[in-house]
Amino acid sequence: MNARDTLARIQxxxxxxxxxxVLNVCGGHERSITELGLRSLLPDWVQLIPGPGCPVCVCPEEAIHQAIQMALLHPLTLVAFGDMLRVPVNLNKGEANSLAAARAQGADIRPIASPLEVIALARSLAPRPLVFFVAGFETTLAPVAAMLAEADLPANLFLQLAGRRTWPAVEFLLQAGSSFEAMIAPGHVAAIMGANEWRFVAEKYALPVAVAGFAADTLLTGLHAVLRHALRHEAALDNAYPAVVKADGNPQAQALLAKAFDIVDAPWRGIGSIPASGYRLTSLHAARDASLQFPVAISGHKRSGQMPAGCDCAAVLLAHKRPSECRLYGRACTPESPIGPCMVSDEGACHIWWRAGERVATA
Incomplete structure (x- = not known):
């Protein structure tokens, strides 16, 4: 069924x-929903709420600060996915408060787009150490795990991990009593981990949930499924992305993840520590842990673990506020001059709303 017909069924x-x-977990979903103008096409009684699915937004500022200091104090090259370079950290005035600011002070920091670039760059720089600062969810960590499985990985390549798992954050919201009646689960995460990973939403919390992709047809199919179930007071799991997502996911990718990383409790910026939500290098790869090889002192945080003063990114990530309800939205905080991480990343809800033309800033 095409998107137009599915929309008519919802209406x-x-x-x-x-x-x-309806909570949409994934930043990619929020981007598609906003760019397609779906909110304006849906009935007034359907409310789509962006959630915690922006890895750049939840990356702990301690990890960013550590990366900044590592690049400034050690003779090495540090690489990260492009969005990470502009995320601000709460530091004293005059200190480099982002990777971009550290680069302006002379640190060798470079943006990259894929782990394949990292391997090639490490080989070209050898023996100079290269540190790969990894922030991301399962879709990012799976190719990093595959990279670590390479037999001839350069000896000068090290990792600083800030990877996170998606479903524990959703359970955190549900345990905290967040008020939503249905959920759209992230399709690309489910392609790796399986649709069944989201069954707990229906079975444990009695809410309808559907795995969906990013095109209008699969998004609307998933939305129709959860709305239909919600109206009937049914709890069920639907897979609206069967061409890509299987019930049990990708076992090869899961095996690579298990070999490369241990699962640990981990902090989420503005949210706090979430059990079993982070990745750490296994003992097999411990020698590549950049934090051990290039230690730095990261004291001096004014508001460690929190969002900047006045910033409501945490409330947006926890589905308590819409982006435009942030006190800084469109005033002090814009994509050109971001204060909070949700305005930096192209998966951040504030950035997405602003780029789509949402200019209503509330007091």
Whole structure:
């Protein structure tokens, strides 16, 4: 069924007495929803709420500060995915408060787009150490795990990990009593980990959940499924992305992840520590842990672990506020001059809304 027909089916659903809030976890979903203008096409009783699916936004500022100091104090090259370079850290005035600022002070920091670039760059720089600062979810960590499985990985390549797992953050929201009645689960994460990883939302928390992709047809198919279930007070898991997502995911990728990383409790910026939500290099790869090889002191945080003063990114990530309800949105904080990480990343809800033309900044 095409997107137009599925939209008509949603519009034909009976209106409930109260709105149905649907959490879309993935930043990629939020980008598609906003760019496609889906909110303007859906019935008024359907409310799509962006959630915690922006790895750049939740990356602990301690990890960013460590990367900054590592690049400034050690003779090495540090690489990271492009969005990470502009994320600000709460530091004293005059200190380099982002990777971009550290680069301006002379640190050798470079943006990259894939792990393949990292291997090639490490070989070209040898023997100079290269540190790969990895922030991302399962979709990012799987290719990094594959990189670590390479037999001839350059000896001068090291990793600083800030990788996170997606489903524990959703359970954190559910345990905290976040008010939404249905959920759209991230398709690319599910392609690796399997649709069944999201079954707990239906079975443990009695909410409908659907795995969806990023095109209008699969997004609307997933949305129709969870709305139909919510109206019937049913809890179920639907896979609206069967061409890509299998029930049990990709076992080869999962095996690579298990061999490369241990699962640990981990901090999420502005949210706090979430159990079993982070990755750490296994003992097999411990010699490549940049934090051990290039130690730095990272004291001096004014508001460690928090968002900048006045920034409501944490409330946006926790689905408590819309981006435009942030106190700084469109005032002190824009993509050209971001204060909070949600305005930096192209998966951050604030950045997405602003780029789409949402200019309503509330007091």
């Amino acid at each position: 034909a659903l009976p209106a409930p007495l109260r709105p149905i809030r």
